[in-house]
Amino acid sequence: MDQLLILALDASNFILAIILVAMGLVIIFGLMNVINMAHGEFFLLGAYTVVMVESAGGHFWLGLLLAPLFVGLVGVVLEELVIRHVYHRFLDTILATWGLSIFIKQAVVLIFGPASLTVTTPITATVEIVGAPYPVYRLFIMGVSLAVIALTFWLFFRTRFGLTARGVIANRNMASCLGINTRRLDRMTFAFGAALAGLAGAVMAPIMSVDPQMGLGFLVPAFLAILVGGAGHLAGTLMGAAVIGGADTVAANLWSSVVAQIVVFSMAIVAIRLFPRGIAGAWLKQ
Amino acid sequence: MTAWSQASLRHAAPALAVGTVLLLAPLQLGGYQTGQLAQYLTYGIFAMSLALVWGQGGLLCFGQAVFFGIGAYAMSVTTLDMLPGIGTLGSTWLGLVAAIALPALFANLLGRFLFYGRGLQGAYFGIVTLSIAVIAERIAVNWKWIGGLNGLMNVPPLNLGLTGDGYEIWGNLPVYYVTLAVAALVYAGLQALIGSRYGTVIRAVRDAEERTGYFGYDTAGVKLTVFTLGAALAGLAGALFVTQFYFASPPLIGFTLSTEVLIWVALGGRGYPLAAFLGAILVKYAEAKLFEFVGAYWLLALGALCVLSVIWFPRGLIGEAIYRFEGWSRATPEQAQ
Amino acid sequence: MLKLEGVTAGYGGGQVLQGIDLEMAAGTVTALLGRNGMGKTTLMKTVMGLLRPSAGRILFDGHDLAGSKPYEIANFGIGYVPQGREIFPDFTVAENLSMGVLGKPADRRDIPDTIFDSYPILKERLDQKAGTMSGGQQQQLAIARALAGRPRLLLLDEPSEGIQPSIVREIAAALHTVAARDGLTVLVVEQNVEMVFDMARDCAFIENGRVAERTDVAALRRDDAPLHRYLSV
Numbered sequence: 001m002d003q004l005l006i007l008a009l010d011a012s013n014f015i016l017a018i019i020l021v022a023m024g025l026v027i028i029f030g031l032m033n034v035i036n037m038a039h040g041e042f043f044l045l046g047a048y049t050v051v052m053v054e055s056a057g058g059h060f061w062l063g064l065l066l067a068p069l070f071v072g073l074v075g076v077v078l079e080e081l082v083i084r085h086v087y088h089r090f091l092d093t094i095l096a097t098w099g100l101s102i103f104i105k106q107a108v109v110l111i112f113g114p115a116s117l118t119v120t121t122p123i124t125a126t127v128e129i130v131g132a133p134y135p136v137y138r139l140f141i142m143g144v145s146l147a148v149i150a151l152t153f154w155l156f157f158r159t160r161f162g163l164t165a166r167g168v169i170a171n172r173n174m175a176s177c178l179g180i181n182t183r184r185l186d187r188m189t190f191a192f193g194a195a196l197a198g199l200a201g202a203v204m205a206p207i208m209s210v211d212p213q214m215g216l217g218f219l220v221p222a223f224l225a226i227l228v229g230g231a232g233h234l235a236g237t238l239m240g241a242a243v244i245g246g247a248d249t250v251a252a253n254l255w256s257s258v259v260a261q262i263v264v265f266s267m268a269i270v271a272i273r274l275f276p277r278g279i280a281g282a283w284l285k286q
Numbered sequence: 287m288t289a290w291s292q293a294s295l296r297h298a299a300p301a302l303a304v305g306t307v308l309l310l311a312p313l314q315l316g317g318y319q320t321g322q323l324a325q326y327l328t329y330g331i332f333a334m335s336l337a338l339v340w341g342q343g344g345l346l347c348f349g350q351a352v353f354f355g356i357g358a359y360a361m362s363v364t365t366l367d368m369l370p371g372i373g374t375l376g377s378t379w380l381g382l383v384a385a386i387a388l389p390a391l392f393a394n395l396l397g398r399f400l401f402y403g404r405g406l407q408g409a410y411f412g413i414v415t416l417s418i419a420v421i422a423e424r425i426a427v428n429w430k431w432i433g434g435l436n437g438l439m440n441v442p443p444l445n446l447g448l449t450g451d452g453y454e455i456w457g458n459l460p461v462y463y464v465t466l467a468v469a470a471l472v473y474a475g476l477q478a479l480i481g482s483r484y485g486t487v488i489r490a491v492r493d494a495e496e497r498t499g500y501f502g503y504d505t506a507g508v509k510l511t512v513f514t515l516g517a518a519l520a521g522l523a524g525a526l527f528v529t530q531f532y533f534a535s536p537p538l539i540g541f542t543l544s545t546e547v548l549i550w551v552a553l554g555g556r557g558y559p560l561a562a563f564l565g566a567i568l569v570k571y572a573e574a575k576l577f578e579f580v581g582a583y584w585l586l587a588l589g590a591l592c593v594l595s596v597i598w599f600p601r602g603l604i605g606e607a608i609y610r611f612e613g614w615s616r617a618t619p620e621q622a623q
Numbered sequence: 624m625l626k627l628e629g630v631t632a633g634y635g636g637g638q639v640l641q642g643i644d645l646e647m648a649a650g651t652v653t654a655l656l657g658r659n660g661m662g663k664t665t666l667m668k669t670v671m672g673l674l675r676p677s678a679g680r681i682l683f684d685g686h687d688l689a690g691s692k693p694y695e696i697a698n699f700g701i702g703y704v705p706q707g708r709e710i711f712p713d714f715t716v717a718e719n720l721s722m723g724v725l726g727k728p729a730d731r732r733d734i735p736d737t738i739f740d741s742y743p744i745l746k747e748r749l750d751q752k753a754g755t756m757s758g759g760q761q762q763q764l765a766i767a768r769a770l771a772g773r774p775r776l777l778l779l780d781e782p783s784e785g786i787q788p789s790i791v792r793e794i795a796a797a798l799h800t801v802a803a804r805d806g807l808t809v810l811v812v813e814q815n816v817e818m819v820f821d822m823a824r825d826c827a828f829i830e831n832g833r834v835a836e837r838t839d840v841a842a843l844r845r846d847d848a849p850l851h852r853y854l855s856v
Binding site: 160163166170171173176177179180 | 709711
C-alpha cells in the first residue's frame with residue numbers, strides 16, 4: 001500500500017512533466033499545423049540554461065526563472081528564421097524542425113561536451129510520507145507543473161489571447177479575414193510552447209542527468225501522449241499523458257525500463273487503431 | 287536514332303553517367319577505398335528505400351533504420367547458425383530471404399495499425415516511426431541472444447553455396463561489383479515502379495489521398511504496399527551491409543542511423559531514387575574526408591544544411607539538379623530536330 | 624472607393640479571373656451576378672487577400688491591396704462574410720462577435736451597440752453556441768461579426784444561400800438599413816434576384832472571369848434581358 005502511494009507520486013511527477021512538454025507541442029500543432037521535432041531540444045535548452053546560470057555563479061532559482069524566457073526567445077528566433085518559411089509545407093516542417101533538433105543538440109555537445117552534468121538540487125529536505133522520506137523538491141516540481149498547467153488553461157479559455165488563438169485554430173483563414181494578425185500569433189504561440197518546454201527542462205534538471213540526449217526521452221512520451229489523447233483537445237493531452245506516464249512508471253517498476261517502453265508503445269499503437277481521434281476525441285463524441 | 291530513343295536516352299543520362307563513374311571508380315581507388323565505397327553503396331540502396339517510402343509515398347519515416355537493422359540482424363543470425371532447429375546451414379540465401387521478409391512482415395503488421403485507422407494522418411506517422419526507432423535500439427541493446435550492446439561479430443561474407451559451403455564473395459573488388467550490381471537492379475526496379483501505372487497511383491495517394499479514394503482506390507492498401515516494399519529494400523541493404531562489415535550491432539537498428547538516412551535523402555533529393563542514392567554516397571564520402579578536420583562540427587553543419595535545404599531546395603541538392611536537367615532535356619529535343 | 628484594374632487570379636494553374644475591371648463609389652451597394660464558376664467567389668477571395676492576384680491592381684481608397692495579407696486588408700476597413708458563413712460553431716454568439724473585433728486596434732475592440740439594434744436576436748442568444756442556431760441566425764451572426772469590426776466596405780458572398788425566403792427578406796432589409804445609416808459600401812455576390820432587388824443599387828455581371836456588363840437595379844426592373852443573358856433564368 002505504502003509502496004503504491006510512492007509509485008503514484010513518482011508517476012504523477014513523470015506525468016506532469018510530460019504534460020508540460022506535450023502541451024507546448026499540441027498548441028503549436030493545433031495553431032500552426034507544425035509538428036515540432038525540436039521540442040525535445042527546447043526541454044534540453046531549459047536544463048542547460050540552469051547549468052549555464054549555475055556555472056556563472058548564479059543560483060538555481062535564477063536559472064529556473066531565466067530558462068522559459070531564454071528558450072522562448074530561442075523559439076521566436078527559430079520561428080522567424082525557419083518555421084515561417086516552411087509552415088505551409090507540412091512534411092517539410094517536420095524535416096526542418098528535425099534539422100533544428102540535430103543542430104541544437106550538436107551545438108550543446110560542442111559547448112558543454114557530450115558527458116552528463118548535474119544540477120544542484122535546490123531543496124534537499126525530505127518529508128515523511130507513509131513512514132518513508134520523500135524529497136520535497138519532487139513535490140515542488142508537481143506544484144510548479146500544476147500551476148503552469150492551470151495557467152495555460154486559464155490563458156486559453158479565459159483570456160482574449162486565448163479566444164483569438166482558439167479562433168485561429170478553428171478557422172485560420174476566417175480569423176485572418178476578421179483582422180487577426182496570424183503572423184504575430186504564430187510567433188507568440190511558438191515562443192510560448194518553447195517556453196513551456198524550457199521550463200519543464202529546467203525544473204526537471206535537478207532530478208535527472210543533464211546530457212545532450214535528454215530531450216528525446218521526453219519528446220517520445222509526449223508525442224505518444226498526444227497520439228493516445230488526441231491532438232484536438234488540451235484535455236486530451238492531459239488524459240494521454242496520464243495513460244502514457246502512468247503505464248510507463250508502473251511497468252518500469254514491475255519489470256524494467258525497456259519493457260516499459262515496449263508496453264507503452266504497443267499500448268499507444270493499439271489505442272491509435274481503436275481511437276483514431278484519441279481517447280478524448282472518442283469520449284467527447286459520445 | 288529516332289527522336290523517342292533520343293529523348294529516353296537523355297532521360298536516363300544522369301543514371302548512366304553515375305553508373306559509368308561507379309563502374310570505373312575502382313580503377314582509380316585503392317583496395318581499401320573500394321571497400322569503403324562498397325559500404326556506401328549499401329547505404330545508397332538503403333537511401334533509395336526511403337526515397338520510395340517518403341519521396342513517392344509521402345510517408346516521412348523516422349525509423350527506416352529499424353528495417354535496415356532487422357535485415358542486418360536477420361542475416362547475421364542466419365549465417366552464424368544461431369537459429370534453433372536448422373543446424374549449421376549458414377546459408378546466405380536463407381539469410382537474404384529472412385533479411386527481406388522479416389522487415390517487410392514487421393512493416394506490414396505495423397502499417398495495418400497505422401494506415402487503416404480513420405483520421406490517422408501523416409502527422410502521426412513520423413512520431414510513431416520515431417518511437418519505434420528509439421525502442422528498437424534499446425531492445426537490441428538489451429537482448430542477450432543477439433549479443434546485446436556488443437552485437438554479433440564474425441558475420442560471414444556472402445556465400446553462393448546453398449548451405450554456406452560454396453564460393454565466398456570475398457575481397458574488395460568482388461564485393462564492390464556484386465553490391466553495385468544489386469544497387470543497379472534495385473534502381474532499375476524502382477524506376478520501373480515509379481514509371482508504371484501503379485507508380486502514378488502511389489503519387490496520387492501522396493498528393494491527394496482523399497480524392498484518390500473517391501476513384502475507388504484502396505489508398506490505405508497502397509500506402510501499406512509502399513511501406514512494406516520500402517522495408518524489404520531497407521532489409522536487403524542491411525543484409526548486404528553486414529556481410530561486408532562482418533559485424534551487426536545496435537547502432538544499425540536505431541535512432542541515429544534513421545536520422546542519418548533522412549539527412550542523406552533530404553540533402554540528395556527524395557523525389558528521385560538516384561538523388562537519394564547519391565546523397566548517401568556523397569554525404570558518407572564527405573564525412574570520411576572531413577571528419578578528422580571538423581570533428582563534432584560535422585553534425586552541426588549537417589543539421590544546418592538540412593534546414594537550409596528544406597527551405598531553399600525542397601527537392602534536395604542533387605534532386606534539384608536532376609529536375610533542372612529533365613526540364614532542359616524536355617525542352618531541347620524539339621530544337622534538335 | 625474600391626477599384627479593380629485588370630485583376631487576374633486563380634488556383635494553381637488555371638486563371639479564373641481574367642482581367643476584372645470594376646469600380647464602386649462610396650456608399651453604394653453593388654450586386655455581383657453571374658453563373659456558377661464564373662469567378663464571383665474567386666473575386667471576393669482575391670480582394671480579401673486569400674488569393675494573390677497574378678496581375679492587376681486592387682485599389683481601396685487609393686491603397687493597392689494586392690499582396691497584402693487578409694488581416695491587413697481587414698484592418699484597412701474591409702469586412703468579409705464568406706460563402707457558407709464560416710462562423711465558429713463551437714464558440715458562443717458573444718465569442719463569435721468578439722472575433723470580429725479582437726484583431727482591431729485597442730480603441731475599437733468593443734462591439735458597437737448598433738449591431739444589436741439591427742440584429743436583436745443575437746442579443747437574446749449571446750451565450751448560445753453558434754453552431755446550434757438556425758441557418759438564418761448564423762447568417763445574421765456572420766454579418767454582425769463583420770460589421771462589429773466597423774468596416775467601410777463589406778463583402779458578402781451569397782448571404783441567401785440555404786436560408787428560407789422570409790428570413791432572406793429580413794436579412795436584406797436589415798442590411799439595406801445598416802448600409803444607408805452608416806454609409807457602408809457593399810459588394811454582394813448573390814444568385815437570389817429578389818434579394819438583389821431588395822438591397823442593391825448597382826449590378827455587375829461577370830462572365831468568364833471578366834465584368835461583362837454594368838447596369839443598375841432600376842434599369843434591370845424595366846428590362847431584365849441581362850438576367851436572362853448572364854444567369855439563364
